[in-house]
Amino acid sequence: MDSRVVADRGTEVPPQRPRRRGADWWFRRQRGIAPYLFVAPNLILFGAFSFLPLLYAMYISLHDWGLISEPAFIGSRNYLRLLHDRLFWQSLAKTLTYAAGTVPTSMAIGLALALALNRKMPGRIVLRSLYFLPIVVSAVAAGTIAAWLFNDNYGVVNAVLVRLGVGRIAWLSTPQWALPSLMFSTLWLRVGFCMVVYMAALQSIPAMYYEAARIDGATALHQFRHITVPLLKPATFLLLILSVIYSFHVFDLIFVMTGGGPGFSTTMLVQYIYRAAFVTSEFGYASAMGIVLYALILVFTVLQWRISRQAENVM
Secondary structure (H helix, E strand, C coil), X not given: CCCCEECCCCCEECCXXXXXXXXXXXXXXXXXXXXXXXXXXXXXXXXXXXXXXXXXHHHHHCEECCCCCCCEECCCHHHHHHHCCHHHHHHHHHHHHXXXXXXXXXXHHHXXXXXXXXXXXXXXHHHHHHHHHHHHCCHHHXXXXXXXXXXXXXXXXXXXXXXXXXXXXXXXXXXXXXXXXXXXXXXXXXXXXXXXXXXXXXXXXXXXXXHHHHHCCCCHHHHHHHHHHHHCHHXXXXXXXXXXXXXXXXXXXXXXXXXXXXXXXXXXXXXXXXXXXXXXXXXXXXXXXXXXXXXXXXXXXXXXXXXXXXXXXXX
């Protein structure tokens, strides 16, 4: 019998060569291996610049290590020291206060702006650009601008207050006003980002939902409550996590505006970690505080994720 295979239309097709063992294994496994090949660069970079430094920080936190001295293993003493460190708890309280004042406010204002600028109105593109502009400015430059705006002597904010008859306020030189000035500056920086995220989420909601609600006689408030808010939950969850992480990690804005002062009135946890590492040269203690900060963010993210999942299951 001829080794060629005769096709239905009379054309002769040469027989296929048998695959080699390695090639046959690759064809069977490529669907499972290909995804890992695509994510391998990101995993390698994440491991090199995030996971390995985290493990090394855990190692350092178990040692007494100065700038020039040799590390000495002390076990959990750095973590036990945190329990009795008044400045640590004070900086943690300031961080929580800062986050509580900026996160929900920036998200609420961002949502309000997104709802307003998502409609057809004259100049909305210009307004969107103006609100988003602070995001593209570096935090150091933004902190310099904010420090100039809130300057006690020649700041624009005080100039406006004097014109209104309120008088000058010592924004950056008094403990009672230094933290609010940082919160106002953070809102100026974060509102535009929240607005853009919410606007993208609003534009992804099908218009037929609102049309059906209007036909059924639903008011604008009912549409917002029963259509907009539930469908914005993924965007809200994302913004909440990112905003809390930003609030816990904020450093450059505070470093430029107040340097953590006056006194320790604006010293957040990150500023205290920086002070312990590069001012007093206590790298082991600073690493222990960094691990605690990482654990706090991780616990908050996991809890918020579980709450979000449970809410979705109920719905």
